[in-house]
Amino acid sequence: MVRSSAKYISHYALLWLLLFLLGLENALPKPEEVQTYIVQVDYTQRPEASSTDQAWYEDILESINSNPVVVEKILVYSYSHVMHGFRARLTVSQLSQLERHPIHLATFQESFAFNKGFLAAGGRIGHKDFNSTRDFDGHGTHTSSTAAGNHVPGISHFGYARGTAKGVAPRARIAMYKVGWATDTGADIAASDILAAMDQAIMDGVDVMSLSIGLGQAPYFDDPIAIASLSAVERGIFVTCAAGNYAFPSTTENGAPWITTVGASTIDRSFVGKLKLGNGFSLEGTSYFPQSVLVSDVLLYYGKGNVTKAMCQKLDSKEVSGTVVFCDNNNSSDILGQIIEVQGAGASVGIFVTEMPDLEPFLYSFPSLILKNGSGTKVKNYTTGASKATVKSMRVPSDIILSEYNAGGRIEAWIGRVLII
Ligand SMILES: *[C@@H]1O[C@H](CO)[C@@H](O)[C@H](O)[C@H]1NC(C)=O
Ligand SMILES: *[C@@H]1O[C@H](CO)[C@@H](O)[C@H](O)[C@H]1NC(C)=O
Ligand SMILES: *[C@@H]1O[C@H](CO)[C@@H](O)[C@H](O)[C@H]1NC(C)=O
Ligand SMILES: *[C@@H]1O[C@H](CO)[C@@H](O)[C@H](O)[C@H]1NC(C)=O
Numbered sequence: 001m002v003r004s005s006a007k008y009i010s011h012y013a014l015l016w017l018l019l020f021l022l023g024l025e026n027a028l029p030k031p032e033e034v035q036t037y038i039v040q041v042d043y044t045q046r047p048e049a050s051s052t053d054q055a056w057y058e059d060i061l062e063s064i065n066s067n068p069v070v071v072e073k074i075l076v077y078s079y080s081h082v083m084h085g086f087r088a089r090l091t092v093s094q095l096s097q098l099e100r101h102p103i104h105l106a107t108f109q110e111s112f113a114f115n116k117g118f119l120a121a122g123g124r125i126g127h128k129d130f131n132s133t134r135d136f137d138g139h140g141t142h143t144s145s146t147a148a149g150n151h152v153p154g155i156s157h158f159g160y161a162r163g164t165a166k167g168v169a170p171r172a173r174i175a176m177y178k179v180g181w182a183t184d185t186g187a188d189i190a191a192s193d194i195l196a197a198m199d200q201a202i203m204d205g206v207d208v209m210s211l212s213i214g215l216g217q218a219p220y221f222d223d224p225i226a227i228a229s230l231s232a233v234e235r236g237i238f239v240t241c242a243a244g245n246y247a248f249p250s251t252t253e254n255g256a257p258w259i260t261t262v263g264a265s266t267i268d269r270s271f272v273g274k275l276k277l278g279n280g281f282s283l284e285g286t287s288y289f290p291q292s293v294l295v296s297d298v299l300l301y302y303g304k305g306n307v308t309k310a311m312c313q314k315l316d317s318k319e320v321s322g323t324v325v326f327c328d329n330n331n332s333s334d335i336l337g338q339i340i341e342v343q344g345a346g347a348s349v350g351i352f353v354t355e356m357p358d359l360e361p362f363l364y365s366f367p368s369l370i371l372k373n374g375s376g377t378k379v380k381n382y383t384t385g386a387s388k389a390t391v392k393s394m395r396v397p398s399d400i401i402l403s404e405y406n407a408g409g410r411i412e413a414w415i416g417r418v419l420i421i
């Protein structure tokens with residue numbers, strides 16, 4: 001069954017079910033069962049005598065295989081560029097022999113794609129997805145790196161907020177199970193595919209399941225994720241799920257008490273822009289613009305008396321060119337549409353008003369200041385009253401403020417069994 005109420009959690013429009021392994025022992029399949037593994041080898045140990053990489057990998061597999069005739073069948077791919085290694089179908093004892101071999105560097109669990117339920121319900125994979133485990137829009141990569149991303153030193157947001165990025169458990173092993181699919185009109189997920197993925201993960205012996213997906217609010221007995229999580233928890237697997245994308249009351253999903261339900265967190269930095277109006281009023285807002293821009297004594301434009309202009313849906317470049325343009329809150333998340341209009345009309349800086357909590361940094365490709373309704377009303381009031389409104393000075397962004405950990409007003413964790421991150 002395709003659940004149209006399925007939601008993509010954490011911004012991006014594709015659903016992934018992500019599970020990660022903390023130890024390989026538990027991940028081994030039952031004896032006799034054959035599974036596909038990606039094995040990375042130490043290339044410095046390649047003997048000169050091997051004519052090709054593939055011939056060398058075949059020799060390695062032959063040395064651990066009691067029946068040499070099967071080697072061609074078990075070697076699925078040989079890799080020479082992305083890494084040195086191969087993908088092979090192995091039994092548990094073959095894998096453990098291989099892992100004791102001096103050439104062995106690492107074993108990666110194969111990723112799985114689950115789309116039978118989606119396809120059976122009439123789902124069609126759209127042009128913005130791959131019909132495979134490969135991640136198209138980055139949601140799976142984003143959630144995996146949040147869980148177990150390696151240390152990446154020297155990162156910054158165009159020079160601001162420098163630091164080291166890393167996941168929660170950088171040394172964990174990851175197995176990803178793709179269950180969400182983009183269609184041409186959006187994206188969808190079948191509850192049956194989630195169940196198949198969780199079933200496979202239990203079989204694979206994962207220690208932790210992390211699901212950044214939600215099927216909406218439903219009684220636990222009617223919620224496939226709650227039911228499957230209970231089975232996983234009973235087997236000693238730690239299950240953590242996303243609480244949702246909305247920081248509003250009564251919007252929590254995946255709230256079953258055996259699930260550790262984690263709410264959206266934030267970073268310990270604020271991106272601040274400062275504005276001083278011609279009447280001396282000072283205001284602060286948010287600005288993600290990657291370069292610091294300073295303007296002083298510039299005309300402030302507001303399309304008062306014309307809703308289309310006030311909301312920056314259609315501006316006249318003769319009126320706004322070179323000015324700082326103030327756009328009214330159009331009560332939608334579509335600041336991007338306003339930014340494009342303001343930029344296209346030749347303004348130098350834009351001031352936008354929204355109460356939306358999740359501003360997308362990549363939207364702000366134009367020097368801009370984002371205000372809440374309250375500050376927006378002050379600017380509007382000033383422009384309405386003044387015959388020639390001006391911006392005395394404005395710097396975006398002015399500062400990156402390293403804030404103290406602040407749980408009040410920022411949701412770090414939802415109640416379930418609470419995980420403080
Ligand atoms: C996608 O892959 C599945 C097998 O995983 C196949 O049954 C299906 O026909 C493929 N193509 C599309 C467009 O869904
Ligand atoms: C309001 O602005 C729009 C777009 O610039 C324009 O087409 C429209 O005529 C204006 N309306 C009035 C009443 O001036
Ligand atoms: C908000 O902006 C969008 C895009 O410009 C427009 O389609 C929509 O009608 C606007 N909403 C309001 C309330 O004006
Ligand atoms: C703003 O949007 C919300 C929901 O999208 C709606 O309930 C509300 O009536 C809107 N307000 C105005 C002034 O358009």
Ligand SMILES: *[C@@H]1O[C@H](CO)[C@@H](O)[C@H](O)[C@H]1NC(C)=O
Binds near residue numbers: 331
């Ligand atoms: C902010 O302003 C918009 C547009 O006037 C309005 O629809 C919305 O309800 C306001 N939100 C808050 C929290 O004041």
Ligand SMILES: *[C@@H]1O[C@H](CO)[C@@H](O)[C@H](O)[C@H]1NC(C)=O
Binds near residue numbers: 377382385386
């Ligand atoms: C609006 O502006 C007038 C002066 O033009 C001022 O007296 C009034 O206090 C202002 N109101 C707000 C809410 O800022």
